[in-house]
Amino acid sequence: MEQWKEIAASSDFKRLVREKLRVVIPATLFFIIYYFALPVLVGYAPRLMQRRVIGNVNLAYLFALSQFFVAWGIAGLYLRAAARLDVLAKKITDRQAKP
């Protein structure tokens, strides 16, 4: 019990949590806003969304398509950030492994 409290209070752990939230919170907010912009615009601004951009392909379809690439992009950026967080976490776990 005491051991967990000690780790939780350590500066290394606090830094890990801070850095992690600095990645996860903006990423989550961004994808939620970007995603819900699609049904909101399609539902409440149909005129705008029906505008044709290339041939018969309209804004609604391109916006929907962009969601796929944005989701993959966020996942890729998160993988990179998480590799950095792994280093911070390993510092903490290594110290615990030593007697």
Add this chain to the structure above:
Amino acid sequence: MTALVMFLIFVGATLVITYWAAQRSTGTAAYFAANRQITAWQNGFAVAGDYMSAASFLGIAGIIAFQGYDGFMYSVGWLVAYLTVLLIVAEPLRNAGKYTMADVLAYRLNPRPVRAMASLSTLIVSTFYMIAQMVGAGALVSVLLKGIGYNTAVTGVGILMVVYVVFGGMLATTWVQITKAILLMGGTMVLSFLVLAHFGFSLSNFFDAVGQVTYTENGQKVVRDFMQPGLRFKPPYGALDLISLGMALIFGTAGLPHILVRFYTVPDARTARISVVWAMALIGVFYLMTTFLGFGAATIVGRDTIAVNGGTNMSAPLLAKSLGGEVFFGFISAIAFATILAVVAGLTISASTSFAHDFYTNVMHHGREPKPGQEVRVARMAAFVVGAVAIAVAIVLGPTANVAFLVALAFAVAASANLPVIVFSLFWRRFNTTGAVAGLGTGLAASLALILISPSIMGADRALFPLENPGILSIPLGFLGAVLGTLLTREPAAEVKFDELLVRANTGLGAEPAGPLKG
């Protein structure tokens, strides 16, 4: 005929996998979590396999073929939802849990009430999801293989899934899922390629054709632009329903028990993370291709032809028939059937694991197995019961049951009941047992009640709640229940233990290790 032969080949292969897995898995961690030896790409395929159910392959292709752009909105939500899994749920779950979703929820709370509610929620979500798949399978088979009736088909699916789960456990279920995911991706790619070839590999020809889809409506020939939104989600409530559906998908996926248990089958949180990205790559490519499947069926086969040959769900198989002939039709139908079989097995193992681990061991026996190996024995019996119940309910509902609302219900229940409690237990120190039970209870009750008074059940004219999907109201209610329950009481022990959960979830200290598989 071809469909039957190809399907029998798949069944044979999966039974070999089950036999191989049964030889290899002994012990509790092996049965419930494949000894946590599944690699990142394998788990990515298995997660994708669990997710790309009959609703995706048959359902979305059908909705796009009949209602154009609006159907594609399902595809988008189903992929983006994985960001919630990746960013918030997958890694802490692997680090702090053992076999079920409830492991993390009950970690710092009073385990018995929390596990009982979580297990109930798991069983409800899995059962609705599963019955939808079984009804789909039965309907598919009775159209495809004339002579095999709906009841026989449903019973066959039920027996096979029980065999996989009872004898092969998580290892067999995972490999059945991987095999099916590879087949499904392959089949969908060939089908998309044939659609493009049909339009001379010109995307502009393809989209021009989609702009002028001809079909009969109320006895009149009409021409519609299927690229335009609004064919399904119409005023006055269409926009709200679209947002509600989006909420159920985005917040529900991270609360689906059969997806969450997959993260216990990998060695560590890092592998869990990479496996989500694998799954996102597969799921994304698959749902992008639903454009070609759905629009292809609308333009090449046509709504009128599909409507008289088995209805919306047959869009993708009928497209295969018109582009690749009988053999390809058989191949695609066999894949559709394999998809259902694998998803149903995945649902059965997560439901029976939750019953055995959460309810039997932890609620009834205070966390100690009465005899070693008893938990696995109970899980095997539970799989039998789950299979029997699913067969019975699917037969009672019959092939004409509207299955779409069952799947929507599963997502909405998962989003309203499970997700708020998962998020609060990981991120909110003050969160406590009353909050968890209230959150799970409110989420379950609100989503179930709103579905009961929705147009899907009561009919469009008499519905008390105008939306098909309850998410927009029931998800906030689930969060609200959890917050109010928490604020009503104080639980110092839960707050003290938050440090432990926080450290474990974020560093992987004390996480369940991967065990060796017997050679």
